Amino acid sequence: MTAITPDALLAELHKAADAVSSLAAKLTEADVPAPSALPGWTRGHVLAHITGISNAMARQLEYAARGETVELYDGGYDGRTKAIEMNAGHALEQHRADLDTALERALRAFDSLAADAGAASGNAAAAGAGSWHAPISYRGGVVLDGGFALWRELVIHASDLNTGRGSETWSRPFCEHLFSFLAARVPEDQKLVLQPLGMPPVTIGTGGRSTVISGMITDIAAWLAGREPSLGSLRASAAADGVDLPELLPWPAGVPAK
Incomplete structure (x- = not known):
């Protein structure tokens, strides 16, 4: 299997975000409370979750750029669940606005990453805040792990929206x-x-x-x-x-x- 470089991952994040935005743009108001491909979740739940994880991962990077870490979600798993349930019933216009804002925030955070010369040269001390190898709290990992996590969330949940874009589209x-x-x-x-x-x-x-x-x-x-x-x-x-x-x-x- 071929290793995915940070530059390649960044390109994939942009493609995945574009796909999610495109799917959301095609939904109607009646589509939001309709079932998604996930048991017990409507499309509104999926949209709320994508918005939530995009904001959460953006926050991971924003703190990492200052040399700090923060939990993925305010209130942990319970906070994540409550936010999804609270926001799932929003009107389509609100979902689209929240989703676009969250995706833009996340992509802006990843786009702003400094070139990780320290990690490339094996000099861990040089790989500081604002780099792909800056520590984050997500899985006790680094920004690169957060990038892969957001990629998974965007691609898989795009299929979970149950709009005809299934796993056969996965690269x-x-x-x-x-x-x-x-x-x-x-x-x-x-x-x-x-x-x-x-x-x-x-x-x-x-x-x-x-x-x-x-x-x-x-x-x-x-x-x-x-x-x-x-x-x-x-x-x-x-x-x-x-x-x-x-x-x-x-x-x-x-x-x-x-």
Whole structure:
């Protein structure tokens, strides 16, 4: 799998934000309370969540630029949930205004990052505030981790809006990123050999029980992300026999539930 550079990630963030804005622009007022692809959530819930995570990640970078850290959401997981429920029922015009403002804020924060010469040269001391390797509180990581997190949120939740833009639109780099990030969902006793059609296999997990998951790369990524595969190509096998798809562990949440 090819590593994604900060410059490439920045370009992907802009593309993902544009896609979300474009989808929101096509919604009607009646679309907002309609079901999304997520159980129990309307499209309004998804829009409110995208707005919330965009503002939250922008805040991570704004504090990092000052050499400080702050929790991802005000009030933690409970604060996140309350904000989504409170804002989900907003009128479409309000959703669009809030979403555009949040996306602009997040992109502005990432666009303003200084060139990370210190990290590139291996000099950690030179990689200071305002860089891709400045510390943030999200997962105890750095700004680059926050960039990948926002990329995941924008791309996946664009599909969750249930407007016809499914996982079949996910790019190969994005799917390969999910293979790596979502390896945390593989149970300890299992190993998954991911076999995208026409591509080299990727093994995730270190357990003794091996299952081959084959299909289109987007279907495999969607399944790992807990979404319905769009193309229906997914197959699982063990010792050359067809088997049920294995159960996965929960999504590795960045905000601990209380």
